[in-house]
Structures are given as structure tokens and as C-alpha cells.
Amino acid sequence: MDTTAYLPLAAAAGLQQALDVTSNNLANGATAGFRASRLVFEDLLTPADPARGPIAMPQPRMSYTDTRAGTLTPTGNPLDLALGGEGLFAFALPDGGIGYGRAAQLTPDAEGQLVTAAGHAILDDGGAPVVLAEGTGLPVVGRDGTVSDGTGAMIARIGVYAAPDLATWQRSGESLFQPRDGAPEPELMEAPQVIQGAVEASNVNPITEMVRLIKIQRAYDQAMSVGRNHDELRRTALSKIGQRA
Structure with a gap:
């Protein structure tokens, strides 16, 4: 798979994990003593390309617990x-x-x-x-x-x-x-x-988590849209290459 196709898929995979974590936080907004989870991302560098250099792709590295006390x-x-x-x-x-x-x-x-x-x-x-x-x-x-x-x-x-x-x-x-x-x-x-x-009470702020959820969903949709556009361009290019002169 070429790098251009992999980038939106890698982004979507990470955003899916972020979506799951945020959804779980929202679901436990009324759970006594609950502590919200957060994801930490890191950049995964591909091997350097002589023409373009290395490409950084965000990857979820670990989750941690927000230790702030609830009310x-x-x-x-x-x-x-x-x-x-x-x-x-x-x-x-x-x-x-x-x-x-x-x-x-x-x-x-x-x-x-x-x-x-x-x-x-x-x-x-x-x-x-x-x-x-x-x-x-x-x-x-x-x-x-x-x-x-x-x-x-x-x-x-x-x-x-x-x-x-x-x-x-x-x-x-x-x-x-x-x-x-x-x-x-x-x-x-x-x-x-x-x-x-x-x-x-839970230390989850429902409004903050809902805003975060909407942002993640929009970013996920954008990543998938980039992937679909890339697939369409590739199909178009292949169809034209396959046409007889």
C-alpha cells in the first residue's frame, strides 16, 4: 500500500480509538468515583524517502487516567x-x-x-x-x-x-x-x-466530552473522505492507463 493511502487509514484508526475512549467517558458521566480516560499519541516515522524524506503518522501510544477529583x-x-x-x-x-x-x-x-x-x-x-x-x-x-x-x-x-x-x-x-x-x-x-x-461524582464534564466527541467524529469523517478521494483518483488513473491509445 502506498503512503498516501495509508495516512488517512492510520489517522482513522487512531481517531476510532479516541472515539471509543470519549464515548466511554460520556457513558460514565453519572458513575460515582469514575475517572476519565485520555489517549496519548505519538508520531510514527516511515523510513526516509530520498525524494520526500520521512513521513510522520500519528499513532495512539497509550491511555492514562485523568486523576482530577470529582465534586x-x-x-x-x-x-x-x-x-x-x-x-x-x-x-x-x-x-x-x-x-x-x-x-x-x-x-x-x-x-x-x-x-x-x-x-x-x-x-x-x-x-x-x-x-x-x-x-x-x-x-x-x-x-x-x-x-x-x-x-x-x-x-x-x-x-x-x-x-x-x-x-x-x-x-x-x-x-x-x-x-x-x-x-x-x-x-x-x-x-x-x-x-x-x-x-x-465522576470527574467527567459532559459538555467538554461532547465537544471532544464532535471534533473527533468530524476529524474521522475527514480522514475517511481523504481515503475515498484517493481511491477514486487511483481508479480513474488505472482506467485511463488501461485504455487503448
């Missing part, structure tokens, strides 16, 4: 927890791993464990699920993460972890993240800011 919304529900400043809650995953996230809208399960809507138990600072004994009332959660039952007895201390490299972590669904293989494990924060009765 905090008071709910009045004592089982809704949010974080002020930095930090992540830890949740037990079905495969035995640990997922980290900012959204903690909890409810007691049949065993008294505080779990998310997806069934992930929130973990204390020792890595164990937080369990409410039956009949002890709703918990009271302090700013430092300590959990007391309705009788005033301390149950546990919710683990809050520092994640300085969150932008490069992999997603594990339900607005949760996990460090990639080889990355250092997150460490407990000594002075977290746990906020009871509030939830952190």
Missing part, C-alpha cells in the same frame, strides 16, 4: 463514604485480588459485610472486610476512617491508600483500579480524610 455530593446516607484530598478505598474482588477506588456506596450483605452494589467488600487497614454485627445500628465513621457501631463500640478502621501513580494503573471495572505488574503496592495513608454521608 462531593452530600447524601445523608451514613453508608455512603467519600474522600477529601488524596487516597483510595480498597475492595475485595471475586478473583481474590484487591481493587482500589474512590466510590464507597455501601450496604450490609447477608453476613453483615459492608459491600458495594457489585458485591465488593470494603476492606479495613488490615485487609479484612468490615463487618457490622446484627442489631448494633448504623455505623459512625470518623474522619480517620475508624468505624464504630450504634453502641459506640469501635469495629474497624477503613483502609485508605496512597496512589501516586494512579494515572498509569489498569482499570478493573466498577470504577476500580489495580497497579500494573511490577508497580509498587499502594501504602496506607496515616491521616486520611474520610467523609461520611457523601459521595464523589
Whole structure:
């Protein structure tokens, strides 16, 4: 394939990935604790042509997470927890791993464990699920993460972890993240800011994402139009070459 034909296809492929990422951001604009994804592009240089020199083609290199915090919304529900400043809650995953996230809208399960809507138990600072004994009332959660039952007895201390490299972590669904293989494990924060009765919204700005989506769609259409025009010119040239003199 000649370079002229490859350029619009390469651009369209990258824009398709950008379109998928932006669409996913928009779809999660109302998902508590969600962090938007972004793509990083780099120039891929073709081997130098003596007549034209190298040609640069943009290629998506990696995605990263926008770590800006979402707004905090008071709910009045004592089982809704949010974080002020930095930090992540830890949740037990079905495969035995640990997922980290900012959204903690909890409810007691049949065993008294505080779990998310997806069934992930929130973990204390020792890595164990937080369990409410039956009949002890709703918990009271302090700013430092300590959990007391309705009788005033301390149950546990919710683990809050520092994640300085969150932008490069992999997603594990339900607005949760996990460090990639080889990355250092997150460490407990000594002075977290746990906020009871509030939830952190997604950090996606719907208007900004919609504008980005429209720009990407237009750029994609333009790239495909260039490709179609090139194909038409090539067909015309071949038809004329094939004609008898």
C-alpha cells in the first residue's frame, strides 16, 4: 500500500480509538468515583524517502487516567463514604485480588459485610472486610476512617491508600483500579480524610466530552473522505492507463 493511502487509514484508526475512549467517558458521566480516560499519541516515522524524506503518522501510544477529583455530593446516607484530598478505598474482588477506588456506596450483605452494589467488600487497614454485627445500628465513621457501631463500640478502621501513580494503573471495572505488574503496592495513608454521608461524582464534564466527541467524529469523517478521494483518483488513473491509445 502506498503512503498516501495509508495516512488517512492510520489517522482513522487512531481517531476510532479516541472515539471509543470519549464515548466511554460520556457513558460514565453519572458513575460515582469514575475517572476519565485520555489517549496519548505519538508520531510514527516511515523510513526516509530520498525524494520526500520521512513521513510522520500519528499513532495512539497509550491511555492514562485523568486523576482530577470529582465534586462531593452530600447524601445523608451514613453508608455512603467519600474522600477529601488524596487516597483510595480498597475492595475485595471475586478473583481474590484487591481493587482500589474512590466510590464507597455501601450496604450490609447477608453476613453483615459492608459491600458495594457489585458485591465488593470494603476492606479495613488490615485487609479484612468490615463487618457490622446484627442489631448494633448504623455505623459512625470518623474522619480517620475508624468505624464504630450504634453502641459506640469501635469495629474497624477503613483502609485508605496512597496512589501516586494512579494515572498509569489498569482499570478493573466498577470504577476500580489495580497497579500494573511490577508497580509498587499502594501504602496506607496515616491521616486520611474520610467523609461520611457523601459521595464523589465522576470527574467527567459532559459538555467538554461532547465537544471532544464532535471534533473527533468530524476529524474521522475527514480522514475517511481523504481515503475515498484517493481511491477514486487511483481508479480513474488505472482506467485511463488501461485504455487503448
